[in-house]
Structure formats: C-alpha cells, structure tokens
Amino acid sequence: MENIKLIVNFLGQLLPAINITLIVSITSIILGSLLGLLLAAARLSQSVILRGLATVYVSVIRATPSIIMIFVVYYGMPLLFNSWFDTNIDGWNRMYFVIIALTLLFSAPVSEIMRSAYESISKGQMEAGLLVGMSPFQTFYRIILPQAFVVALPNFANSVVNLLKEGALTFTIGVVDMVAKAQMIVANNSGGYAWQTYCALASIYWVISLAIDKGVSLVEKSYQAKRKTIAV
Secondary structure: OHHHHHHHHHHHHHHHHHHHHHHHHHHHHHHHHHHHHHHHHHHHOOOHHHHHHHHHHHHHHHHOOHHHHHHHHHHHHHHHHHHHOOOOOOOOOHHHHHHHHHHHHHHHHHHHHHHHHHHHOOHHHHHHHHHOOOOHHHHHHHHHHHHHHHHHHHHHHHHHHHHHHHHHHHHHHOOOOHHHHHHHHHHHOOOOOHHHHHHHHHHHHHHHHHHHHHHHHHHHHHHHHHHHHHHO
8 A cells, every 4th residue: 555655646746747758759749640651652652762762761760779769869960960051959959859869760660551551442442533533632532541541540559659658768868758757756765666656657658558549449430430421
C-alpha cells in the first residue's frame, strides 16, 4: 500500500511535464505524416530518380537508431547551418532538434505504411471511377483514399506508439520531459524511490498508449458504420 501511495505521489510530480512530451510527439506525428506522404508519392511515381532517392532515404532512416538520429540532428544541424547559411542556431530551443529528429524517424515507416495501403487497393476501382465520369483526383479522394486510410490505420497507430516511446530519449540532450523529470526526482532522493518513480512514468505511457488504441478503434467503427449507411 505504501508503494501505491508513493507511485500516486510521483504521478502528480511527473504529470506537469507531460505537456513537453505531448508537444514533441504530436508535432513530430503531424510533420512526419506529411513528409511520409511525400515520400510515399515519390516511391509510387514514374520517376526513377524520385523513387531511388525516396528508397535510399527510407532505408537509411529505418536503419538509424533513435538516439543516434537525435545526436546527429542536435550536433549536425548547427554545423550545417554555419557552413551553408552562415547562421548560428546554437541558441535554438533543444526541443526543436528533437522534433526534427523524430519527424525524420517517423516519416520513414509512415511512407511505407501509406505506400503499401495504397497498393493494396484494387487498381480496377480507379478505372471504375474514371469510367463513371470522376476526375483522377475525385476518384482518389472519394474511393481510394478512404479505403487506404482504414488499411493503414492500425499500422499507423503502432508507429505512433513507437514514436511516443522513442520520444522518451529527448532527455539525452537536456529537454525536460517526463523522463528527465523522473530522473530528477530519483536524483533528488539520492537514488531512492527509483522503482516507484519509474512505475509512475510507465503508467503514464501505458495510459497514453491505451488512449491511442481506443481512438483508432473508434475511428474504425465510425468508418464501418458510415459504409453500412451508404450501402443501405
């Protein structure tokens, strides 16, 4: 019972730092999704150059561990900006570097998810849409995209959860998120109550993951309900 009280107490100390975790994660998800969409379009294009560049990018990013990507962006971008643009960005908020790193990491799996979801839809549906007088964009937006979205949704949710866990590495460059706050609590207690502190931290990530899974489930049910209504 004493351990439960301590975990609840540490939850109260960790939750104020959740805003940093959520800002980093949500921003990276949005930007990574947009970049992933562009990469998927490049891999599906007729251009050999675009396909080749996108393929190499995805291969490199997927092979790079999260912590290495964070360090590469954190230490590499200032050098790049100094040499190419003669601009000093050492004063940037460190959270920006984490967002850029996670955006790059998230874009690679998202591009594969979107590409495979698009390719899973029968090409005959595009042809059918064009035959009934729809434009290519209307056919894609009204017929192909909704189906591809549902196919991609479960894997997309898994990638979001993975990004959330990768975001726990933001403390490595000094961003005070929930993980950094947990380390500070343990340090302030001279290494004591570490088990209870990290149990509290794990429970927060667990609840967020459950919320993501529940949101995906609701979206899928809503889509299925709409399809039944249209069919009727």
